Amino acid sequence: MINRTAMRRAAIAAAVTGLAASVLASSPAQAAQPESADDKALIEAARTYFAGENAITVEGGATAANATRKAQDLDVAATFRAVRDDRMEAREQLHGINELAGVRYSAVDTELTPVGRARTQGDTARLSVREHTQYTFAGSKDEPYSYTVRHNLSFARADGGGWVLSKIATLDGPANLSTPEKLDPAELSAARKAAKELRTGAAKGEKITDPAKKASSGTGVRVAAAYDYSAMVDFATKYAKPVPEDNVPYERDTNDCTNFISHALKAGGWERVLGWYRSDSAWWYRGNPWPLPKHSWTWGGAPNWQRFARDESKRVYELSGPSSLAIADVVQFEIFGYSPPGQPGHTMMVTDFTSDWMPKMSYHSTDTLNRPLSEIIAEHSTGEKFWYFRT
Template sequence: MKSRKLKGTRRRATIIGAAAVSVVAGAALLPNWMAGAAVVDDPKVDAKTKATFQRLADAVFTDRTDALVTGKQGNSAKPLTKTFSGGVRMSSGQAHKQDSALSTLDQRKDLLAKLGEKYSKGSTTVTLDATNVKGRTAKAAVTETTTLTYAKVRGNEPKTTGFQAHHELTFTADSHGNWQLTGIKETDTGYLAVNQVANPAANPAVKASPSPTGKATAKASASPTVKASASPTVKASASPTVKASASPTTADTTTPDAPRAATTRPAPANPKSFTGTTYDYKAMAAYAEKYWSTYNTDYPDYNGHGDGGDCTNFVSQSLKAGGWKHVPGYVYDYTKWFGNADIQSDSFVGVNEFSWFAQNSKRVTPLANVYQADIGDVIQMDFDKDGSKDHSMIVTYRSPDGVPYVTYHSTNTFRRSVASLVASYPNAAFYAYRT
């Protein structure tokens, strides 16, 4: 979630000629349409058409996944979208954008290979969540679920990485009532998956102010929603219920600016000690890998509220599962840290406030290089280098040769390598924290 105090869219017009009407022998003739082509009534979207929308979406995102795969799957003669049949097709403009995306992803595959990462197999499925039809335009909301199998380049990579991404596809009917895919928009409030190519949108920095009543609010915008969980929920720690103060407490006026972490390899040695600490780093990783796609309903979900998503909220939950204790107080006081089903401090859910709290409390130490991060450590990113951090992730795996793999929300992602992040966002600033 973007910071409350520093929180930072993604048509083709059908032109119909005016009808020329003439009167012969007192009888009005029917209009003749431009170029003599009859325009059919607005087409209906039945179950068969919806299924075709879904299949074309599946082909689009499968092609993008395949572009990242090394070997036979990635070198297929023709993308699925080139041979797609079923009464719905891509417009020429969208086909050009798809070709451009595949070319960009092919370059990303080469860059990843230079960084020591390859994928031997990919699997993408798309489900149709909703369809909204207005006249000759249909918008389809879909969920993409992708799994990529790591090739054994060094032999110690994890088995797979995966993500869930949400998209809105726009279909437009031509004059004959034939549907064409004319637009694709990412609808996640977080940041891009490895097979996406658009730049993440940076929200303008907006300062949040206390509510007029003087009572602490859990969020500056609308109340968060809660996702249902298919798996048993994990109860919040035995920390006492957090009470929000009716007025702000006196806070440290400094906002420590974490140093940027280098992204070069090899990184200087900085091993993490997993003994002699009160924190359970494996529990942090286990929590994150359990709830990366199926959310824990003991906490609110900040996706879809325009504040950057659920990323920092999810990181805080994981740290709490591994032993971080609440520091009760006023929600806007970034020297406090707490979160449960009812209320969350800004430092629990905001990217920058989390960094300020973590450093002021001495619960973290900044790392000089992002490749030094280990299990339970936190990595943040500033995509446009404007000084306001945008995204938080937690390390849940580290390969023996020194590559951290992060798990995060918004977009829901499992074990994505730091190498992939560096390849996908070469102009971003990285921050790493030893917990």
């Protein structure tokens, strides 16, 4: 979701970024400094930890088990031990939930890239990293699920002089868009129930993968046969992967989920509607420089987009549940503590299905490609509302 304050901050950040880039471009090139021993030790500890944590959700195998064991044996600060245990238990919970939903992974590959040099001060150190993780679905030729997210890692000096991990701060979007959070017993029970229901619904639901899916429309919905759903999915899958980094053909918002989906819909034929940038009946992107708004609130704000798409333009209609989803449909959900109560805080698109017909979702603010819907519902199954839209 984006409000006026968020838009102003994003514009200021863009202006500052542009100024910094200009200054750097006009400065003499500087030779890259070689990694120090501290840099190498910090990044190696971070790689060991994330690789092992991510391997917990992979089906049994020596490689995954060995990676997890190394992460569990990694020395961490006393203040981080309980956090580490909760993070790993959250992965164990997700593994069980995935099994109930019929989602299994056979392998995982985690790449950790340092962003700049480590910063040390006395007995503390900080390291910024970019994590790119890809999961391979077991027993099928499904396209992998991957995500990219940034973290700030803190380290403390151990008694022996080495470094131990003391904190992980995830920078992109609400953290559980990519990193699961430990569920309490009631939450876990609700997530397990939701996974079972989702699997049953996926098995019974209508299998719509034809991009020309609009044969059946809801009452009062404006059907547009000219929409190109393949183009929507092509855009979403291409730019859900930031390789090369920041290759999106537009200016990102700070939280970029709805902006991203609006661009995907435009790629498939949604026409812009000009008007006052705060109006629910307008929908446009211009990329204006500060201080002008670069897009309408309906283009980049989750609840604003919903009011435009469903209520004002009637370009979408609500489905009864996830079992009715088709390719290029849009899903939104509420995020407690982030979005206003009863309103969506995140927007994403169906870009594929597993071999068992589980919808796979692609989205920003964490750059995520083909994440099973079961994982997302598991993290938000205790009262956070979901909306399913036929586009």
